[in-house]
Amino acid sequence: MLDLAKSRWHPIAAAHDLPLRHVFHGQLLGREFAVWRADDGYVNIWENRCLHRGVRLSIGINDGRELKCQYHGWRYSNRTAGCTYIPAHPADAPARTITNRTFAAIERYGLVWSAEEPQGEVPEVAGLAEGRLLALRGIPVNAPADVVAARLKGYRFQPSGRIDGSAAKVAVEAASTFSVVLRSSEADATTLAVFFVQPVDSNRSVIRGVLDGQVEGAARLAVLRHHNELLSRLRLAVEAEAAREPAPAPLEPVIERVSPELAEMPEESKHGRKATIRVEVARKWLAADGIAGFELRPIKGLLPTFQPGAHIDVHLPNGLIRQYSITNGPGESDSYVIGVKLERDSKGGSTCLHETVREGDVLAISEPRNNFPLRRDSVKTIFIAGGIGITPLLAMAQALNNQNLVHELHYFAQNEAQLAFPEKTSTLGASLKPHLGLSPDQTGAKLREILSGYGPDKHVYLCGPGPMLEAARHIAAEMGWPETAVHFEYFKNTNVIDDSTSFEVALARSCMTLTVPAGKTILEVMRDAGIDMPSSCEQGACGTCLATVIEGEPDHQDVYLNDAERKSGTKIMTCVSRAKSARLVLDL
Amino acid sequence: MSTAALCSDRVLLNDWHVVADLANLSVGAPFHTRLLGVDITIHCRGRYNKEVVRDDTGALVTSTKRYGFLWACLGKPERDIVFVPEAEEGDRYLVTGGSIAVKVSGLRMVENFLDMGHFPFVHTGWLGDEPHTEVAPYKVELTAADELVATECKFYQPVASPTAKGGFVVDYIYKVTRPYTVALYKSNPVQKDRLDVITLFVQPVDEDNCVAHPFLAYLKDGIDEAGIRSFMQLIFAQDKPILENQVPRRLPLDPRAETPIRADAVAVLYRRWLRDKPVTYGAIPARM
Ligand code: FES
Ligand SMILES: [Fe+2]
Numbered sequence: 001m002l003d004l005a006k007s008r009w010h011p012i013a014a015a016h017d018l019p020l021r022h023v024f025h026g027q028l029l030g031r032e033f034a035v036w037r038a039d040d041g042y043v044n045i046w047e048n049r050c051l052h053r054g055v056r057l058s059i060g061i062n063d064g065r066e067l068k069c070q071y072h073g074w075r076y077s078n079r080t081a082g083c084t085y086i087p088a089h090p091a092d093a094p095a096r097t098i099t100n101r102t103f104a105a106i107e108r109y110g111l112v113w114s115a116e117e118p119q120g121e122v123p124e125v126a127g128l129a130e131g132r133l134l135a136l137r138g139i140p141v142n143a144p145a146d147v148v149a150a151r152l153k154g155y156r157f158q159p160s161g162r163i164d165g166s167a168a169k170v171a172v173e174a175a176s177t178f179s180v181v182l183r184s185s186e187a188d189a190t191t192l193a194v195f196f197v198q199p200v201d202s203n204r205s206v207i208r209g210v211l212d213g214q215v216e217g218a219a220r221l222a223v224l225r226h227h228n229e230l231l232s233r234l235r236l237a238v239e240a241e242a243a244r245e246p247a248p249a250p251l252e253p254v255i256e257r258v259s260p261e262l263a264e265m266p267e268e269s270k271h272g273r274k275a276t277i278r279v280e281v282a283r284k285w286l287a288a289d290g291i292a293g294f295e296l297r298p299i300k301g302l303l304p305t306f307q308p309g310a311h312i313d314v315h316l317p318n319g320l321i322r323q324y325s326i327t328n329g330p331g332e333s334d335s336y337v338i339g340v341k342l343e344r345d346s347k348g349g350s351t352c353l354h355e356t357v358r359e360g361d362v363l364a365i366s367e368p369r370n371n372f373p374l375r376r377d378s379v380k381t382i383f384i385a386g387g388i389g390i391t392p393l394l395a396m397a398q399a400l401n402n403q404n405l406v407h408e409l410h411y412f413a414q415n416e417a418q419l420a421f422p423e424k425t426s427t428l429g430a431s432l433k434p435h436l437g438l439s440p441d442q443t444g445a446k447l448r449e450i451l452s453g454y455g456p457d458k459h460v461y462l463c464g465p466g467p468m469l470e471a472a473r474h475i476a477a478e479m480g481w482p483e484t485a486v487h488f489e490y491f492k493n494t495n496v497i498d499d500s501t502s503f504e505v506a507l508a509r510s511c512m513t514l515t516v517p518a519g520k521t522i523l524e525v526m527r528d529a530g531i532d533m534p535s536s537c538e539q540g541a542c543g544t545c546l547a548t549v550i551e552g553e554p555d556h557q558d559v560y561l562n563d564a565e566r567k568s569g570t571k572i573m574t575c576v577s578r579a580k581s582a583r584l585v586l587d588l
Numbered sequence: 589m590s591t592a593a594l595c596s597d598r599v600l601l602n603d604w605h606v607v608a609d610l611a612n613l614s615v616g617a618p619f620h621t622r623l624l625g626v627d628i629t630i631h632c633r634g635r636y637n638k639e640v641v642r643d644d645t646g647a648l649v650t651s652t653k654r655y656g657f658l659w660a661c662l663g664k665p666e667r668d669i670v671f672v673p674e675a676e677e678g679d680r681y682l683v684t685g686g687s688i689a690v691k692v693s694g695l696r697m698v699e700n701f702l703d704m705g706h707f708p709f710v711h712t713g714w715l716g717d718e719p720h721t722e723v724a725p726y727k728v729e730l731t732a733a734d735e736l737v738a739t740e741c742k743f744y745q746p747v748a749s750p751t752a753k754g755g756f757v758v759d760y761i762y763k764v765t766r767p768y769t770v771a772l773y774k775s776n777p778v779q780k781d782r783l784d785v786i787t788l789f790v791q792p793v794d795e796d797n798c799v800a801h802p803f804l805a806y807l808k809d810g811i812d813e814a815g816i817r818s819f820m821q822l823i824f825a826q827d828k829p830i831l832e833n834q835v836p837r838r839l840p841l842d843p844r845a846e847t848p849i850r851a852d853a854v855a856v857l858y859r860r861w862l863r864d865k866p867v868t869y870g871a872i873p874a875r876m
Binding site for chain 2: 032048049051052053054055056059070071072073086087088089090091098255257258259260376377378379405457
């Protein structure tokens, strides 16, 4: 019976067991669930165990978008159950693959249904009209589900319209291992009652009853009380019957092991520019003057978990590949929203998106990558956005806002009409500070004002046009901000790349020595040699193709590393940077 | 009491374990407890004489008193009770009285004690506070004496101890001396060059239950004994509900059972060390 039970849908909660910001402890066939409804209405049914140290997530905190574990504060996203933040390591983006096990969820008849390995559909009951129902209180019973279901066939009750009567006739309309359909009639009143028996464990069940027809007010209370009393009586009788048999051993559901890489806290998986996900342009709109908004929905399944600051590669119909930051707030996991500015000197990327791509089109995108991770251990975080540089910072500000962490979002633009995504920025309240129509000098003065008052545990995040970033970084340095507190992302690398040198690259772990000739990049030479190396922008701006330098002097030509990182000589962006020494040894 | 699995790990059977705080024992009131799955009763024969008896066989169990606790060994003691040198220093309070029963394997209890990452979330406002959540890299090693030592541990704490006024970064050293014994050394807020010591003797009641017996050796400067005791009780009471919600209750030694991060370096080594001993009682062995 129990093998069969695994593939069936069972109710595991009543819809009203999932009130706002609550986490419900559910159980089916011995397996525990953490069940929670996000503010967008999505019902999450997860293995009730934090992947970190096994603490029950049912004692965690539902903040409406993410579930936070009580023990070390790991955060898991609505829908995907992917971990988005590990507070012990605020500077790192968690490996995307730390994802909890999820189970299917369907709401029907006022109940939440799930299954371990669902086959087929949630049971349809003829005569039960969705919405015009009364769900009874769940009655837990210490007895096996089939024993309970057998007893329920003999359940006698009054129709809701004649609750005070005593002469009702009750007929069994259908019955199976896990459900019984009864009809009670007296005179002109008739009520259909369906009882689903949830197999909690081998010897524990919950009776979840649903009546057809709506009853309101005092009559409703009377009906609920009527069934409560009768079902409690039935419960005692079933338990007495079950107690005569030896209790079956409790079920021991298998908890899946984590992947071998996760057991060792891995690097992110390595791959080149792969567009592994197909999405549909569900919506395209003018997010601001000259900025198109795109909402990208998965063709099938769920989109991977993203973190604030992450970007995706978008593969365009014209063959170009462009990077765009995900602007979503935490838990907004049913689509990715990006903003694309029409560039006057566009090589065809933004023009294609603005002019050719339409709603309903299918695009290929990469998994999200996060090379601009957000620390959440600051006493105050300052975001400084210039123009379309708002996009990653918008995702970040929403994340901090959701956690009530102190932050300011300074948004520089020419005029009001150029402020993008007003529907998102408006949720930030007073932390949003637009600065409109400032000249370069005025911008400098404003940055000075914003960046005054550095203190320990403050961090600043910058994104915007090159000249503004340069200015902001200089001012921050002048005002005493250490480089470790200044985080930035350039849209593009405007440096003129000098690729005239030639040198040798030794790959320490792969035991390989390669020659990089003039006109080719380290990345290209490695790819030619069959080394799988991730990359994205391939112009030294995004940080994806970073490698560790063991020996030799890099010739940095990127805009991703900060000065301290450059000086340390231990990191290199392999897509543009080269070597000053004759040989570089990389940890690859 | 229900029956529990018995222990077959010789390292544990032939070692000493705390079975009671002496302050909780009184003449005329036999004290029932359990050690490694064996139900035992402690009788006080007069003021100084304690007897530990197995409930199943009625046999006398080897026992002795030290550091304010009663200790027992079910087998033949192969080594002495853990030595706490600070207990000999005259300017310290030696404090017991924080013993707390927790429905989880004692090995999980030890691991919790080694874990700084949970301070801001479980001991909010005392041992940590959001958003100061970072666990900076620290060093771990296995010493020649077969002890696990974690050094250069640092954590921001709002109220690190009963005398601390305001938050500061506290330095810690952790030492695991036996499978069920762990010690913590932290800088004293008044005499910065000396360390306060908390040793946690965990009584393996059975595989899924333990009693944590903290033993504190705190410098007396500007502090009172009652204050330390209630601080300690508060901290352990905060851990209890979290630990009792760990699934499974026993400590999994399989590296793929849970997901360690760099902050857990000492726990990773602890699990490996247990696996190598091997200690199986209170653990779920690694799959091959
Ligand atoms: S156990 Fe959940 S965050 Fe550590
Ligand atoms: Fe703790």
